[in-house]
Amino acid sequence: SLAQLFANLLYVPALLEGYKAALELVAAGDPGFFVYVLLYPINVWFLEAFEESFLIRPIYGRNVAWNYSDYADEAMGGCVRL
Secondary structure (H helix, E strand, C coil), X not given: CHHHHXXXXXXXXXXXXXXXXXXXXXXXXXXXXXXXXXXXXXXXXXXHHHHHHHHHHXXXXXXXXXXXCCCCCEECCCCEEC
């Protein structure tokens, strides 16, 4: 949806750079490729939670981009899937 596109354009650059910086801070240097990849789903959950809470829901009143409420593994009111 357009809501998701614009939210991603605004937030993804900060999310990717912030994720890299956070891993480098915790690992005190280069965390390595495998750590970067293994922890990436957590990065995506932060993205979905942030976009719904601060970018999409305040504008539209509901999440028009995605809704995982129908799934058994949903969390945060249908914002993310585990």
